[in-house]
Amino acid sequence: MSSPYAAEKQVAVAAVRLGDFSAQAVINTILGRTFPSDPIVGEEDAADMRAESGAALRNRIVELANETLTAPLQPDEHESWGLGPGHAQTAEEIMDVIDKGNYGGSRTGRFWTLDPIDGTKGFLRGEQYAVCLALIVDSRVELGVIGCPNLPTSSSSPDERGCVFVAVRNQGAYQLPLSASSPTLPINLTIPTFSQDTLNLLESVEKAHAKLSFNERVAEVLGVKRAPTRMDSQAKYGALVRGDGGVYLRMPTGTGYREKIWDHAPGAVLVEEAGGVITDSRGQPLDFGLGRTLGENFGVVAAGKEVHSRVLEAVKKAKEEGN
Numbered sequence: 001m002s003s004p005y006a007a008e009k010q011v012a013v014a015a016v017r018l019g020d021f022s023a024q025a026v027i028n029t030i031l032g033r034t035f036p037s038d039p040i041v042g043e044e045d046a047a048d049m050r051a052e053s054g055a056a057l058r059n060r061i062v063e064l065a066n067e068t069l070t071a072p073l074q075p076d077e078h079e080s081w082g083l084g085p086g087h088a089q090t091a092e093e094i095m096d097v098i099d100k101g102n103y104g105g106s107r108t109g110r111f112w113t114l115d116p117i118d119g120t121k122g123f124l125r126g127e128q129y130a131v132c133l134a135l136i137v138d139s140r141v142e143l144g145v146i147g148c149p150n151l152p153t154s155s156s157s158p159d160e161r162g163c164v165f166v167a168v169r170n171q172g173a174y175q176l177p178l179s180a181s182s183p184t185l186p187i188n189l190t191i192p193t194f195s196q197d198t199l200n201l202l203e204s205v206e207k208a209h210a211k212l213s214f215n216e217r218v219a220e221v222l223g224v225k226r227a228p229t230r231m232d233s234q235a236k237y238g239a240l241v242r243g244d245g246g247v248y249l250r251m252p253t254g255t256g257y258r259e260k261i262w263d264h265a266p267g268a269v270l271v272e273e274a275g276g277v278i279t280d281s282r283g284q285p286l287d288f289g290l291g292r293t294l295g296e297n298f299g300v301v302a303a304g305k306e307v308h309s310r311v312l313e314a315v316k317k318a319k320e321e322g323n
């Protein structure tokens with residue numbers, strides 16, 4: 001007997017692959033047209049589309065990407081970005097532009113990093129996912145954007161969904177509505193102060209992505225009273241900076257997995273511009289100059305200034321207990 005929802009899962013996995021590749025094609029096209037000399041570290045590559053067995057996948061992605069690339073321009077888009085009627089690309093051009101994301105990263109100079117769909121598992125469950133882009137210059141994140149199509153615009157309006165978080169170094173952190181035609185103005189974000197009664201953790205849903213049992217112990221050491229908020233993707237960073245949770249805590253599961261720069265670069269500048277602090281679990285700065293991964297950084301801790309130092313101490317204590 002086949003497992004429950006096997007067909008739904010197959011459809012959803014195929015949809016996410018289409019979303020991943022076509023989003024990377026569209027975003028890399030815009031970046032390539034506007035900043036032609038900037039390299040891109042993108043999560044996806046076109047190898048599966050180029051394979052002999054990849055014809056159906058390739059055709060569908062080319063169709064989807066071209067649908068977006070050739071759609072009539074929105075008020076906030078420009079034809080010089082390679083968008084609008086008449087801007088269709090061939091299959092070869094689409095695969096090449098996806099592979100423009102193959103850059104290996106660098107210590108110096110400027111490059112972009114893209115996660116076309118972050119929180120793949122969340123997307124598959126119909127929950128949170130995000131489209132994430134950051135500009136890194138000389139290893140420092142200068143700009144970050146996290147688009148969350150399924151995130152409520154605030155915790156008090158659960159039915160209104162779709163937010164974009166934007167931060168530019170020294171220019172603040174903002175939340176905008178996802179729809180460019182919405183009259184809502186950008187909201188300037190600052191991580192609020194949490195009391196012992198309101199503090200809680202923001203953590204992954206997937207046990208394979210973070211050691212949730214360790215988070216539980218850290219919460220106990222901190223005297224946290226509220227249950228954790230589990231959410232997929234970098235939407236967690238958006239939730240943190242607008243005060244929907246007090247601490248972002250992500251501890252390695254012990255498999256030797258290295259965190260990818262596209263999973264944290266936009267969140268890093270967003271947290272700092274909202275007045276918070278982001279480091280690894282040992283208090284080391286996240287190093288975006290080592291290539292496609294964060295190298296030896298061990299986990300991620302982000303929170304408001306005072307809370308952050310308390311979390312690092314609690315992590316240390318919980319680790320010592322475990323030794």
Ligand SMILES: Nc1ncnc2c1ncn2[C@@H]1O[C@H](COP(=O)(O)OS(=O)(=O)O)[C@@H](OP(=O)(O)O)[C@H]1O
Pocket residue numbers: 043115117118119120121122204205206208209210231232233234253255257259260263
């Ligand atoms: N073993 C392991 N350890 C840590 N992280 C991992 C691991 N495996 C995958 N990933 C990355 O986790 C990204 C999703 O992050 P989240 O945990 O926030 O979301 S989710 O709950 O998994 O959806 C996810 O990003 P996407 O692939 O873009 O979804 C992965 O890059």
Ligand SMILES: [Mg+2]
Pocket residue numbers: 115117118119262263
């Ligand atoms: Mg990701």
Ligand SMILES: [Mg+2]
Pocket residue numbers: 043115116117118119120
């Ligand atoms: Mg992804």
Ligand SMILES: [Mg+2]
Pocket residue numbers: 043120
């Ligand atoms: Mg992935």
